[in-house]
Every structure is written in C-alpha cells, then in structure tokens.
Amino acid sequence: MRVLRGNWTKGKILFLFIIPLFLYISLLPMMPLMEPDEARYSDIPSLMNRTGDYITPHLNHVVYLEKPPLCYWATALLFRIFGENEFSSRLFAALCAWGCILLVYRIGVFFHDEKTGLYSAGVLSTFLYHSIVGKINILDMPLAFFVGLATWAGFRYVTGDSQRKGWLYLLYVGSALAFLTKGLIGVVFPFAFMAFHFEEMG
Secondary structure, eight states, X not given: OHHHHHHHHHHHHIIIIIHHIIIIITTGGGSOOOTTHHHHHHHHHHHHHHHOOOSSOEETTEEXXXXXXXXXXXXXXXXXXXXXXXXXXXXXXXXXXXXHHHHHXXXXXXXTOXXXXXXXXXXXXXOHHHHHHTTSOSSHHHHHHHHHHHXXXXXXXXXXXXXXXXXXXXXXXXXXXXXXXXXXXXXXXXXXXXXXXXXXXX
C-alpha cells in the first residue's frame, strides 16, 4: 500500500506539475508574438503601465473597448514583474491552462477516483489543442478556466453541498472573472446550468 501511495504521489507530481510546467510554462518564450491578437493583447497592457490608466484600455493610444479588461490587467501586472517579453505576455493564459488541468483532476476524483483524476489530467495536459491555446496570449483559455470553475462550483452547490456557501461564492467569483474576461458569454453557461437544475427540481 505504501508503494502504491508513493507511486501515486509521483504520478500527481508528474501529471499535475512537471508535464504542465514543461509543456506550457517553459515553452512560452520559444516563438515571437503572433499578429494580430497577441500583439494587440500585449500592447494594451504595456500602454496601461506606461500611462497609469488601468480603467480605459487603449490600443495605439485610441480607446479600445472591444473586450473586458481582466486579461489586460493580469498581463500588465506580469509585465511589471517579469518585464515586457513573450514569457510574461503568455503566462496568464498558461496559468489558466494549468488551472484547467487541476480542475479536470478534481472532477475526475469526485466522480470516480484518484487514478481517473490523474489520467484525465494527463490526457488534457498532452491534448494538442489545449497545449497550443495555453501558450498563446488570447482570451480563450482564461475564459475556459473561469467558466469551468464557475460551472463546477454551481454543480457542487446544487447537488448536495448547498450547505457549504463557499461553493456558491466560488460560482459568483468564477462567473465574475469570466465576465471580466470576455463579457456576457462568461456567465451564460454557469447560470444556464443553475436555471436548468432548479427548473428540473420545480
């Protein structure tokens, strides 16, 4: 039993930390920023840091209100910490991709067991599309993580953990962050799930 437990501890480290660290974080600086999206989503936070205006996004000194500001804020903060480069520009998306892997692990453990959770995390870690999008400074991966987090929290709250208000608060936080990432689409899925559930109950 101790050997099995030790092996699964190594499996956790491998699937949840080492593989994502190699496939996502370490490879971020390997390619130049891609036009037009990565250049746009890097220029806006750079200008935020230079002007000190974190409320109104600007692109080439022109007001740019196409998208909500959460990813701009995150990238601006990372620029301040690590400097303006490909690594810091893409790090927020990579961290959200890692968050998706951890979330899938927790879901697998909840519905089945530790082994299923680890295998699921390993599959997602090496899934080509997830790996590619997780290394690009676009909004898709942060949106996927926050929507997934909110939907999972809503599911836990309405299917047995309603006494634990933390799940409800996590639903609200995840939905708010998803909204601040890409607008109304961020709250559609979590609250559509909640509405469907309560309609089924009623």
